[in-house]
Amino acid sequence: MRSGKIRNAAAAVLATTLAVSVVGCASGSGESSASGEELEMWTFLDPNSPDDPRGAALNSIVESYNEQTDGPTVTVRSINYAKLDAEVIKATASGQGPDILNVYSNQLPMHVAAQTVQPMTEYAEPVLSEMGDDFLFPVDGVTFDGEIMAMPWEIRAWLLWYREDMLEEAGVEVPQTLDELGDAAAALSETGVTGLGVGFSNAGLGADFMEKFIPFTWGNGGDILVDGEAVFDDEAGVETMNTFIEWHDQGAFGDEVLSMGADEVINGVKAGTIAMAIEGSFRVAAARAGDGVGDNLQTAPMPSSDAAQPLQTPIAGQTLTIGANATDTDAAWDFIEYYTSAQSQEEFAAAGVLPVLSTVYESEAVTSLPNADELNSWLDYIRDYGRPNPVSENFSELSDSLVTGAQQVVFQGQDPAATLERVAEEYNAQ
């Protein structure tokens, strides 16, 4: 009987230990990452990247901040840009989200809806008021229900990229209109390369295709979203699709673009297998770092149907936000303010990033850069032809559906009007 009691007691202890362990594990997983001693920043940039100068600039800024701060220091966690948003939403839901989060302005509505970021109006408003017109990024683009949710640290334009060496070799002039762009790309394709790289794959949720579809549709007099409703299923949208069909038919690009996303297009430009592309200003420096690329890669404003004026460029950019799980918001803002200061902007400018403060373009640090003229030309393009990028909570889904529709239209001969109407209806039904 005595041994039976001992065994029963042992069993009870075993079961209790297990239960306590399970509960312990569960409660442990709910702890916030914000310790008060250290702030965690999640970003797509890799501070140790050997190829991307933006990573080196980030590293330098964070190190400088940590050296001068009396408060919590910042550690950087780099996550691939395609996974960053999903990781943040999952982590924040379990209380493990970052203190500071880098969000691309297009994805900001999604993060606001998912409640992964918290308002920063009380911190940002006085600073932005003081900056006034010096701050280039439209603040409306980061304001939701009257609350400023993010602080932009970069602004970007979309440009015509061309490999000067390849154009010269093929005897092709830099195109000034969309028609010339198609003709030039077709001529370049005859040399055995892809004349114009347009990412038609679903990689990156079709973002590369959208970056063309938006300005082209604007150029045709249309729009993408109005009051949250998809309106691209009109003549302007169809005209955009017809442009792609025409380019495909004349050989400006072949079926190979079906397997290309932004990364593949840029790698193609670097490798010399793609002669021209329409890509963002923010990637130029990284592309030029490729072997044998350098100044062979040149940019120009996106051509429109009228040689006298280029297409409007969407305005978007990277922002910093305060994570929903952040407990020390003062410290988080302190870092964000440092990160968006003129001094940090100068460092990013050297990495080919367009600063959001106009005075930075006049600073000695920027005017002495070898690419200062180019940065200023991009700034002028944004000032004269910039237009806020359409954004919505479900932009990723729209982008994925639209690129799938475009594949069917351009490569399978489906009707552009019917396809656009279907995509718009599906989006509006959500």
Add this chain to the structure above:
Amino acid sequence: MAIAVHPGTEEQGAPPAGPPTPPPPPRGKGRGVGDKSPLGLSWGLVLPSIIVVAVVSIFPIVYAVNLSLHETSYMQIGEFIGLQHFIWIFTSAEGQAQIARSLIYVVGSLVIAVPLSLALANLLNQNVRFRRVFRVLILMPWVISQTVAALLWKWLVNPDYGPLGLGETPFGRIDFLADPVLAMTLLIVVNVWISYPLATILCLASLQTIPEELREAAEVDGAGPFRRFMQVTLPLMKPTLFVVAIQLTLLYFNMVTLVYTLTGGGPLDGTNLLSLAAFKQSFEFFNLGLGAAYSVVLFAFNVLFGAAYIRLLRSERNG
């Protein structure tokens, strides 16, 4: 303490008839561990397993089923909507196409992987020189991650610079990732490439348990190598082959990383499978309810195929 009494023993005078029968199981309640075990110890030993299984297996399934029956907004569960998500998957053209593609992908991969593994296992079972080297080489794809394998094959079949890329041919330009049929073919090939080592190992292990005497006896009876394989080796390997088929089926139905990295579901949605749709709806579009419904459909397919294999195996044994 209860003591089991075995009727019909020699001490009781009953005549021994044939081999001794095993004692009947004790009838007492709560005596799972042994007659002398206290109830608490029995449960104490079993409870950890029950808790672990409940937490690791049952809870996620129940949670996913519950999620699939609700509207969701990011990580928040909303209104109960019944079977709406499932109805959409089974009635929409997109959902039906995803199911069809998944079946093509799984069956296509199995049709190649199982015979290939069987053949390789037979080769590896031969007494040839450098047998260990061959075994290591054949197992190498197993240790490569799906992401690396996808990127490696993307490079290999690149039409411009890939060693296996066909590029311009007399029949036109061939780009595996720009044509839906070729992309699915490539996906199946790469899938087989990363999964056949597991099947080969299992087949090899099974082959090594078959007594050599059986094959020798068949040889003495005049059976050639093919007949020996078909009538001696294969029947004895059937249980293993069914296990291999179950394992591979589960692996293939649930495959996301490879598909996502290699084709992303394209081109023209040609490789957009159920598993990829589950992932994209859940973690790219954050429609967790629909994503969970896709997962439940996948789970159902897995159970269905698993049950079918087991039924076949049992009928083979009984037949």
